[in-house]
Amino acid sequence: MDSKQKKFLWISIGLSLAVLLVVIVCTFNENTITAIQQLNPYYLLLAFMIHMLAMTFWAVRIVVMCRSLGYKVPFFHSLNMVCAGQLVAAITPSQIGGEPVRIHELYKTNMPVADAMAVVVIxxxxxxxxxxLGVIFSLGMFPVVYNNGEITDSLIIAAWCGTAFFTGLLIVLIAVMRKPPLIKKLSLKIGGLFMKKMNPVKVEKITEQINDGVDQFYNTFKLFAGKAKWGLLIGxxxxxxxxACEYSVASIILVGLGYPPDILLSIVFQLIIAVIMMLPLTPGAAGIAELAYVGFYSLIIPSSVVGLFVILLRIILYYSNILIGFIASFLIVKREAANKKVISDDA
Incomplete structure (x- = not known):
């Protein structure tokens, strides 16, 4: 991790801790102490295990999609790359930093970069x-599943802004992906920024590699629409x-605190919060996530408990990712330092 990444990591953690501190100070009273005393730690353990099960599903998804293309990626290598990506996602706006990690780690299994990129993009x-689809459903269902009071306009506005931003990105991505010449042009322009001082022979070679890579990238996409579509379906x-696992964590914590799980309403909350977190405002959506969770879950649990609930939720969904990501990243660095190769399942 370079100095810039460390800076973003500390900013992300600092913002998260600052907001959590303000929340707990504003909501802490004798009822909070009672809630802590009555907290069932086994539900916290269950919530963490479900979170790790989600990571496992993610790792299996990568293995299956690669297998459908003819590449055998080891499961534990896949799981490690997923965990390592969570550290980078925690320090990047919109949590998009994990993709380069997964592409790099797939490349280390002798998978062409173009194919690795195609898997990650899909x-x-x-x-x-x-x-x-989930957010549109959630915003439509919100008045039905919650009709016990008013929600602040700022949260609804943020949810719609996040939805518009996220949907816009999806539309732009799909539009761009449908135009291979445009992708080549953009790739060559970006590559040109790094080739200004290279000799013409090397520039020509790299240009050819970029064009071949884009062609391979689109060929892989065609495979997912053809003989590899079973990997897409299972994926x-x-x-x-x-x-489903990630969005059940909040309900499990609610039960651990002695409250009803409110499964449907909790899923609606988290889908709306997810698009708010997509707004590229802070590294890893730190601070934004905490405020959004407080704003929504204070509608169904007492204010004296909501701060504790958000702290427990962020420990499992955010801080544990940073810790696990550090461990996974260390294993990658250790492997690279020892110049070890990734042994595929068919080796």
Whole structure:
């Protein structure tokens, strides 16, 4: 991790801790102490295990999608790259920093960069489609599943802004992906920024590699629409399982605190919060996420408990990712330092 990444990491953690501190100071009273005393730690352990199960589904999704293309990626290598990506996602706006890590780690399994990029892009496209559909459903269902009071206009406005931003990105990405010449042009322009001082022979070679890579990238996309479509189908099912696990964590914590799980309403809350977190405002949406969770969950649990609830939720969904990401990243660095190769399942 370079100095810039460390800076973003500390900013992200600092913002998160600052907001959590303000929240707990504003909501702490004798009822908070009672809630802490009555907290069932086994539910916290269950919530963490479900979170790790989500990571497992993610790793299996990568293995299956790569297998459908003819590449055998080891499961534990896939799981490690998913965990390592969570550290980078925690310090990047919109949490998009994990993709380069996964592309790099897939490349280390002797998978061409173009194919690795295609797998990672399709992963994100599947999640984006599910997210957009889920958020539209959630915003439509919100008045039905919650009718016990008013929600602040700022949260609804933020939710719609996040939805518009996320949907816009999805539309632009799909539009661009449909035009291979445009992708080549953009890739060559970006590559040109790094080739200004190179000799013409080397520039020509790199240009040829870029064009070949883009062609391979689109050929892989065609495979997912053809003989590899079974990997796409299973990948979509695993994506649903992944998010079902992640969105159940909050309900498990609610039960651990002695409150009803409110499963449907909690899922609606989290889908709306997810698009708010997509707004590129802070590294890893730190601060934004905490405020959004407080704003929504204070509608169904007492203010004296909401701060504790958000702290527990962020420990599992955010701080544990940073810790696990550090461990996974260390294993990658250790492997690279020892110049070890990734041994595929068919080796």
């Amino acid at each position: 992963e994100r496209l599947m999640e984006a489609v599910l997210m957009v 979509f099912i695993l994506t649903f399982c992944l998010w």
